[in-house]
Amino acid sequence: MSMKPRHSLLANIDATGVPLLIMRLVLGGTFLYMGIKKIADPITFLKQVNLYEMLPHDPSIFLNGTAIVLPWVEVICGVALLLGVYVRGAAALVVVMLGVFTPAIFLRAMGVMEAEGIGFTQVVFDCGCGKGEQIIWQKLLENSGLFVLAVLAVLSKSRRWCLAQVFERRRPVPSFCHVCGYETVRPLEGLCERCSTLPELPGGQAAAAS
Amino acid sequence: MGFENILSVESLAVAGLLIRFVTWCARAFGMRVLKRAIVEGAALGALALAVALMANAVRARGSIKLTKNYFDLGLPAEPVDSGASLAGDDVDGVSSSSGDSVADASEASSEGEQDEASSGLPSHTFREIDYEGVVKVLEDPNTEMGLNIFVDARSDDLFADGHIPGARQFYPYEADRYIDNVLDLAMGALNVVVYCGGGDCIDSILACRELRDAGVPEDALRLYEGGWTEWTAEGGPVERE
DSSP: OOOOOOOOHHHHHHHTSHHHHHHHHHHHHHHHHHHHHHHHOHHHHHHHHHHTOOSOSSSTHHHHHHHHHHHHHHHHHHHHHHHTSSHHHHHHHHHHHHHHHHHHHHHHHHHHHHHHTOOGGGOEEEOSSSSOEEEHHHHHHHHHHHHHHHHHHHHOOBOTTOHHHHHHHTSSSOSBOTTTOBBOOOGGGOSOTTTOOOOBOTTSOBOOOO | OOSTTTTSHHHHHHHHHHHHHHHHHHHHHOHHHHHHHHHHHHHHHHHHHHHHHHHHHHOSSSOOOTTOOTTOOOOOSSOOOTTOOOTTOOOTTOOOTTSOOHHHHHHHHHTTTTOHHHHSSOOOOSEEEOHHHHHHHHHSHHHHTTSEEEEEOSOHHHHHHOBSTTOEEOOGGGHHHHHHHHHHHHHTOSEEEEEOSOTTOOHHHHHHHHHHHTTOOGGGEEEETTHHHHHHHTTOOOBOO
């Protein structure tokens, strides 16, 4: 007889699907908007990336490639998060992007602070996110919050209200429980981690308990 | 410029922190989570790369060439003799009927043409012109005959919002699209005054470089460093689309 596993408060909250839904909407909406703004004016974004002085002019493929590809990465991650498809991967890409952007903005702000002899809270410039000139300490705070949300989205095991759950049901070996939407062990190995339901195989039959 | 900033101590420290954070996540939450994140992320990244390159290839405006150095200031490999000045050098036929010469105004500004610290612009080899010089060129009768032209190196929306009367737009990041707008006139002009936003904007330098590479004599090019910001601050005439 299998024992029903005990779950932490955080796991219980995560299993409701509400935190992930909020994270997906915030992250997906933000990155979709910023990506579209950059795609609309790629030359301006290229000039903004150049101002960070992190990529060489020669060969120019790195700088130009970043200006071409990065906006589309943001758009595709935004769409994936909003739809609930490849959520973990989209959130991981957002973690990587924010993990690079945020320190770059911080270092540039330090440079501006030294060059202009002003306090850190007075540093204002267009960081290239698509929203124009920003008060940088607020931007860094915003980015840090998004970073935390993205990390939590990577770690979340819930797939409620995700399009991925619909696709999962059609897979020969689904990874998400058809009852609670929770990511579960492979069905042939045992019960759903969350609700202890036997996983449903194609044809509507429940798998045999191991 | 190279990868110096990426490889700086601060950047490497941040990268190290990120790697430690990812390793901690893998230990705390299992390799399965990390593996899935990497696989899905790689798939989305590959999709984004393909879509981005296709979209860039087909877009009519704003397309970026992968291998073009858009920020090449056109500096020569060998140092240029910066001792050359405009002293006694009439600025290519500008009428001196008023008793003044554009050369006087240009002389005053040409001394700083190689001095990055004073101008805020990076080094360049183009002759500069100041506000008074630009006004003289604008008022010169030769301008109406097309022998002096103004080139605005800003983007479409900024140009439409206002520009020096008679100026032609030439956005250096889309040189192929705008070159026909200015080349014929510039080739036959005595003075080609090029400006952008001003301040630390380098678009005017890039525009000068593009025009020079297209065949416009470098002696005819005049870089108005103060740009649109100074022009409007000084109350210069403005034309709108």
